[in-house]
Amino acid sequence: MAEPAVIARSPITPAEPPSVVDGWEVSGRRSGAGLTLVDCMPLAKILVRAAPDGAVGRWLGTPFGRAGTNPDGVLVTGSGPDEWTLFGPHGSGRALVGAVEDLSGERELVSALDVTHGRTLMRLTGAAARPLLSKLCAVDLGNAVSPNSAVFRSSVAKVITDVVRDDRSGVPSYLVHCERSYGSYLFGALLDAGAEFGIEVDGYTSTEMRGV
Amino acid sequence: MILIPCPHCGERNVSEFQYVGEALTRPNPDGVDPEQWRSYLYLRSNPAGPTVESWFHRAGCRRYLKVERDTVTNEVTSVTLPGRGGPQP
Ligand SMILES: [Zn+2]
Numbered sequence A: 001m002a003e004p005a006v007i008a009r010s011p012i013t014p015a016e017p018p019s020v021v022d023g024w025e026v027s028g029r030r031s032g033a034g035l036t037l038v039d040c041m042p043l044a045k046i047l048v049r050a051a052p053d054g055a056v057g058r059w060l061g062t063p064f065g066r067a068g069t070n071p072d073g074v075l076v077t078g079s080g081p082d083e084w085t086l087f088g089p090h091g092s093g094r095a096l097v098g099a100v101e102d103l104s105g106e107r108e109l110v111s112a113l114d115v116t117h118g119r120t121l122m123r124l125t126g127a128a129a130r131p132l133l134s135k136l137c138a139v140d141l142g143n144a145v146s147p148n149s150a151v152f153r154s155s156v157a158k159v160i161t162d163v164v165r166d167d168r169s170g171v172p173s174y175l176v177h178c179e180r181s182y183g184s185y186l187f188g189a190l191l192d193a194g195a196e197f198g199i200e201v202d203g204y205t206s207t208e209m210r211g212v
Numbered sequence B: 001m002i003l004i005p006c007p008h009c010g011e012r013n014v015s016e017f018q019y020v021g022e023a024l025t026r027p028n029p030d031g032v033d034p035e036q037w038r039s040y041l042y043l044r045s046n047p048a049g050p051t052v053e054s055w056f057h058r059a060g061c062r063r064y065l066k067v068e069r070d071t072v073t074n075e076v077t078s079v080t081l082p083g084r085g086g087p088q089p
Helices: A053-060 A091-103 A127-138 A180-197 B036-041
Strands: A018-021 A024-027 A037-041 A046-048 A067-069 A075-080 A083-088 A110-116 A121-124 A151-156 A158-164 A173-179 A200-202 B003-006 B011-013 B016-023 B050-056 B064-070 B076-080
Touching: A018 A053, A037 A180, A046 A091, A053 A091, A075 A151, A075 A158, A091 A110, A121 A151, A121 A180, A127 A151, A127 A180, A158 A180, A173 A180, A173 B011, B003 B064
Parallel strands: A037 A200
Antiparallel strands: A018 A024, A037 A121, A046 A083, A046 A110, A067 A075, A075 A083, A121 A173, A151 A158, A158 A173, B003 B011, B016 B050, B050 B064, B064 B076
16 A cells, blocks of 8 residues: 555654654654653644624533534634634634634634644643643642633733643643744753653544543 | 733733833824824823833733833832723733
């Protein structure tokens, strides 16, 4: 069988061995470490701007500062007072933009922008994810202030970064995303800060969105 | 370190914000004379004490905020979202 063609790359060099998922060059590494960092670049990322009380805002449902999964398995994060970032399975970007545009009708001012290639997304998972992030970010990550499904934008390792707490089977997990050009630096900064906790790079799998 | 309590994001380090400047009332462009317009564009009172100014939450909600701050003590006494009327960012 011929090697699948690579048509998209992350700004982060994939850890050996390389693999291809839906045209994306990803890492095929499988780590069993207690603290892992995954480059989730292939996931679809849609930036939506709309009025919170409009048709689109009501459909999206999650308020600013919170995340929720809609019935289609799309993670909807309230990333600003009238702004949402949607995360869907790889390749779902066009359909997601279409779904938002269909809902917006003609009277509502809505923008839906596919920023899949424009932002770098990574997932940090493990019991030590919180102490690691606390080294780089001043926001209180304790459960009282930042429980599961909390969303905020702040400075992480001096990069303007969106953080989504999205625990997986009770294990603390954070989706972290920033402008594409800072992605490689932020990935390195997280690995550097995680060295004392035994962090390892894990590969991307096509089931990354499952159970979100 | 100055902490600014953003109405959207909560208390954040000042390094997340961008200082915009003194909040001024924009004169109505219809009927304003050049002297008033120049004063609006270029002149600032720069007080030693309480002042109302605009800050931009660059690394947070990306909103302009109206901040009341004492320029001597750096104490921030109030942060609100700019509304209609009064000095505007
Ligand atoms: Zn803010």
